[in-house]
Amino acid sequence: MSVSRRGFLQGMAAGTLAAGTAGAAGFKHFEGYPGRYGLLHDVNLCVGCRSCEVACNQVNDNPPPEPPTADKSVFTKMRRPTSKQYTVVNRYLNEADGKPPVYRKQQCMHCNEPCCASVCFVHAFTKTPEGPVLYDPSVCVGCRYCVNACPYYALSYEYEKPFEPRVVRCTMCYPRIKKGLKPACAEACPMGAIKFGRREELIKLARERIRKRPADYIDHVYGEHEFGGTSWLVIGGTSFAKLGLFEGVTHESIPELGSGFLSVVPLIVSVYPGLLAGIYAFSKRKERLAREEREAAVSEAVSKASEETKQKLSAAADKAKKDKDNAVAQAVKKALAEAEKASGKEVSK
């Protein structure tokens, strides 16, 4: 599904004709900050020692991981990051393929176009030029949309705090990076399963490893493009779906997917007043015309009625006159006849 068609359909979705907007940002492509850092996680090298968890908790002033690293029963259940543990290593079983289990470290992926940043209505998240996505607790309102939306379930919330709960997650050790150090997990990993460096370089390195040992690796660098790409890149010999990652998802970022509809909002705001005022004016006009028609019909009926009445009256007047004339004529005739009779009697005497 191309960007332009999705963007177009989203415009249609509001019931308004989209002005052919291709996507949330037209048809631009954004490369992101050049030279930004990333991490390459090679699951073929991870043995599940959880040294990264220990180092991460230490650096972030969290209590040591529970259960301790010696306890291997921890892997019987899938874990996720929590407010006291920003990263976890899970074991993914591979028995179906007759292969040994695979371990993968899970944490905030520091996406190129972060979902959390896109859904935050107080702009509490920022993608830094160095690569990490940072959270600003000084503006956070605690709506937890970010926690709810993150496709990697990477965010946690401090529900136990009544007044200052924060969203917490891996920070890619931003303070350490600024000092020129590596993130604690990369530093601590004894197997080299976590490599820190510039993202562009790491992608080249990943491709190189895949090229050198094609039997051991799937020919795909996870995180290069998925949902717009992430700072954490994963390579390995097991299918990514089996590792709890997404396979076959769009390269469109979540801000793109989530914000597309919002482009229609200003359109609705611009069109509705004129449209609705127009509808109101039309309905008032219909009412007025209906009323005028009614009034015209009534006055026509009234004038028709008065015309008929007038005619009736004049006919009656004529008739009355006629009757009167007849009566007068009759009376005159009678008088003449009597006068004639009287004069006739006198003549005969």
Add this chain to the structure above:
Amino acid sequence: MNQPAKSPARLLTPFNVIAAVILAGGAAIGLLRFIKGLGATTNLSNDVPWGLWIGFDVMTGVALAAGGFTITTAVYLFGMKEYKPIVRPAVLTGFLGYALVVVGLVVDLGRPWRLPYPFIVKAGPTSALFEIALCVMLYLTTLFIESTPAAFEWLGWKRLRKLVGSMTIALTIFGLLLSTLHQSTLGAMFLATPTRLHPLWHSTYIPVHFFVSAIAAGISMLIVEGSLSHRVFRDQVEISHEQFDKITIGLGKAGAVVLLTYFIIKVMAIGLENEWHYLATPYGALFLVELLGFVALPCFGFLLGYRERRPLLIRISAVITVIGIIFNRLNVSIFAYNWQLPAERRYIPHWMEIWVTVAIVTAGVVAFRWIVKRMPILHEHPEWRGVH
């Protein structure tokens, strides 16, 4: 038509006592939430940060309060004057509904005193929630102003009454604009969560689904609430049963058309992303129950109820539709959300969450009852008879 002052003993009706207990409990839990944190009063987790308070109090509440913009549009923009008697109760319900949505939100937010931050400190305009917050704030104000004519008539404040009366058309247009925006954007929130909402409910068109279903919810709530009010507040009602039945039947006609439209676009959404195979799964069964039992069925009910002029059938269909909308919003926000998570990480509401929700609804009913028994909501004020 106003109630005389009641003596203290007469205030202790069963309804009042039960309502008081519910409200007191709700307040206590609210207090506990601010003393011990959300973790003490909810079953929310890192996997499920949005539970009953967001899924029901906020999302469902907004949908069910949609009668206000629906009926004001019909009466004032389309000129359908015969529905004027139900405008005031609808607007009142809308206002109380949205006010309570804000209460529900405030209890759920981590730092509710920071609610104005997006507008005065730092804006996140790429967020659907930004638009929803802005629109709900403006719409609550609009509904408040639209509710004031009845209050001003009751108070005898003639100048103010005239002023707000002259704003009716503008407020109606503004209300329809804001409602279109936030009703659809509540759905658009899930465009940012394509992997977490089950494909049968997720769609590029989810904003349209939410808007159309909100209209259906509004129409149905007008019928349900209207029927309840006409029975419970019989002594306040001015219009005849026949006139009210005619209104009900007319609303049934609208309901039939809207539900049919909604049904079609939901089916279309499956076709668009070729998701037919999901219908054969357990979630597919849930979806079909929602679509067939609570959309198609009441659509037929409205259809037949209108043709045969049977208000009772229309009322039953309205009740089913309301349940269906609640069901849909809960499916989208809770049941069909995080659908790939293992069962032990899914969510069941804490009893305190349920209590607070019930308390919020109770508060709405109590406020509605208080206002309807005093102000010209179900009848016209003698000095303002026949006025706009």
Add this chain to the structure above:
Amino acid sequence: MYHTMQDFLTFTKGSCYILAGLAVVIFIPFWLFLTDREKKN
């Protein structure tokens, strides 16, 4: 120069909200001025 789409969208959507608000506000006096003299008839 915006490096990420998120930054670009923050700016564009922010400006469009303001423009939309202006549009609504301007419409009211526009309409009143347009229909002012209708009452005379």
